[in-house]
Amino acid sequence: MTEIPCYGRFEQQFQSENLSANPFDTAFKAIFQKDNRKITAHGFYDGDNTFKLRFMPDSPGEWTYQTFSELPALNGHSGSFTCTKSDNHGVARVRGRHFAYADGTPLYPLGTTCYAWVHQPESLRRQTLESLKNTPGFKKIRMCVFPKHYDFNQNEPEIYPFSGNPKNGFDFTQPNPKFYALLENCIAELGEIGVEADIILFHAYDCWGFSTMDEDDNHRYLRYIAARLAAFPNVWWSLANEYDLLPHLTEQSWENFAKILQEVDYSEHLMSIHNCRGFYNHSRPWISHCSIQRQDVYKTAEHTNEWIDQYNKPATLDEIGYEGDIHWGWGNLTAEELVRRAWECFVRGGYAGHGETYTHPNDILWWSKGGILHGESPKRWNFLMQICEESGGIDYLAERSPWDVPVGGIEGKLYIAYFGFNRPKYRHFHNEHPYLGKSNLPEGSYKVEIIDTWNMKITDCGVKRREELLVELPARQYMAVRFTRLTELN
């Protein structure tokens, strides 16, 4: 019997001649069953009279399936396969206010953004993947289905998501299976290097008409992509980049879109919607996590904990500005400032997205096209990932945070204070100082480490009792102090 590893992909194809109506509208689904559990997966038309049915099993054992379709050639097929145990971690899930893979392995979705990397030539895509592979601090990438038309993004893609071309126009009723094959290949290659694909379904930076399709075409598109990508473990759904720049799409539009994805995507991938200005109502139950663009020029990641509290959901800060030197204020930050924002986000319980926008003679800016990383911040993302892996997901500890030094951690166990642009020569963390009462730590002994977040060095300061927690610091910016409570010494 066919063997499919857990979180691997089962795929079966079916031929059907004489397609009169739009084959992309053909109702075609299958019920997959293991023991008493039944899951509906949707098939899709892949061009050339071929339909495909895919399924990603999430538990080992014997699975059977049966197909249903209005098209006789697709109806009434059945079969089975064995799902075997595997090392695949599975789909990303929310766990409390953090993330983990389906198998329980923690996932720290520090990420990056290459909006249109899929739409670049293959040689550039290979570079992008190589860069990602060499940057373990990037565990998620924001990327668009539709190509991007904007500053530094004037090149046409080689292949489009719909039939047609810019000269003669596009037929939005006809998704282009060849494009989706390319997209899936990109997602699969990301999966091989452990990167989650945060798939942006709509965005406004358009000159082809993809952002202004009618409701029927939008729905067909969403059903189609969900049917294809539900079987990929490393997919996240981002309904939009800057949903509010698409004013013709109403709240009801987005709610309908989410409903379609929920209906078709049996894998229940994470789902969110990203803002330009005001947030979409992140309280909506289909929103698994907050996907946030900063709200202010000066306070960017500093609100992370408030947002997490407000929505009681984990947060990825998917746009806190980019390291670079372009004319846009969001795209000319120093690496220091970008990394500062990432740490502010981290100690406040969230996960920050990187981006890079250095001017380039051929307009190859990482933020959109990928390629080679030129900046100083990616290696700091790697370092922050190391800290995440050592610490586990940390929460903002409001009661313990003095006003100028946010403190994140795990209550009673671990505390990380981040000084940001402040650069004290020393700091009292014990409870005898009259003005620092709120920063007091629980009694006991602590392993004290100074983390130089910029120079990526950890200095062990030994074990100290709480009453001795006067920490000497190097009077440089971007330092953190980590206190690991040693309960056995209490």
Next chain:
Amino acid sequence: MTEIPCYGRFEQQFQSENLSANPFDTAFKAIFQKDNRKITAHGFYDGDNTFKLRFMPDSPGEWTYQTFSELPALNGHSGSFTCTKSDNHGVARVRGRHFAYADGTPLYPLGTTCYAWVHQPESLRRQTLESLKNTPGFKKIRMCVFPKHYDFNQNEPEIYPFSGNPKNGFDFTQPNPKFYALLENCIAELGEIGVEADIILFHAYDCWGFSTMDEDDNHRYLRYIAARLAAFPNVWWSLANEYDLLPHLTEQSWENFAKILQEVDYSEHLMSIHNCRGFYNHSRPWISHCSIQRQDVYKTAEHTNEWIDQYNKPATLDEIGYEGDIHWGWGNLTAEELVRRAWECFVRGGYAGHGETYTHPNDILWWSKGGILHGESPKRWNFLMQICEESGGIDYLAERSPWDVPVGGIEGKLYIAYFGFNRPKYRHFHNEHPYLGKSNLPEGSYKVEIIDTWNMKITDCGVKRREELLVELPARQYMAVRFTRLTELN
């Protein structure tokens, strides 16, 4: 006849033996008259059976005076003097949303803070004055009447503002004339080097009881200091540093204090009250200008224009944090960050106060004790003063400010855009760019200069028509661009 230069000080002394009641409560005033204008000045007891009467004339010509007192020895004296023209600029006044001396000369009150410099030994006071003299960017200094008890401030002053000593206690009914002579000497020396003395009348950092005197003692103290200092041109009244840290003083207390100062101080010196957390109601008519401590760790000077708009008064940002390395978050900023805040304040129409808090082996921190300046920001205050003098007072130009680059200036004439921590390689300022509409400048030609606020260099980029205003920048932080409109070329 006696000649007194305009804004100089007339002083007459009177002896009175057999003082039975508290001589500091003696009613003693004089009416000074020139032509039909009458001004009441209050005399004061200066110890050793001596009373003094002072007056600062504000216009040249013949002045006469007549004294009135419950004490016969002080009553019924009269005299006259000639006020001569002088180069003195006179008392600082509000002019629109900015400041000018009484003679119309603009005053840009960029300043600094040495809270307790008056209470330090003479050698240190001399150093402080020398440092101020060499820093023309400091045109105002915040300084307390009462000594300061706080971190790094554990030394007793040589002389106290009231009779008594820490061991035996103080008699708050008896101001100490010798202390006031010292204070006046300090103020006069500041005047000689063109520095305004922002006199802080109350503050909470106290171990002597001066912050918790009763209402009668507070009122006597205020009448006394106002009677003495009304005749000094370079005095500003700051009712409090952090008024809200003195919770026993109610709003009515502060209103009463202001009323007393208004009654006694015929020179109508500028008056304000400085906060720790929430502002005092700066709409009150006796408040001439907003004296502000930052409200947030991250946004400090960025609200300047909002405050100016809210109260329709000029603003001095008297506490935006200090360059230094102490444990307090407000006192361990880099020079870069402090100067950035000063520029944010400037282009938003306000005037920022400097401060320095580097740890010192003898606890001589400029912010409180004065002495020698160790930091990198004072010379940038000098540079900013040069820009002020070249530009005149500028206002925040809200309609012309793109979201990431505040622009201040004089509508139709001068525009200064400040990039802060952003560091673009170029920026469009013309009106053809679709996304920068709000930053458009009026049509015409402009002299374009790049101001490197950190390296203190101005680069002339020549004259350009508005349509050509694509400005190339060095992709470094802390740059500003100044556009001076050349109307003759329109």
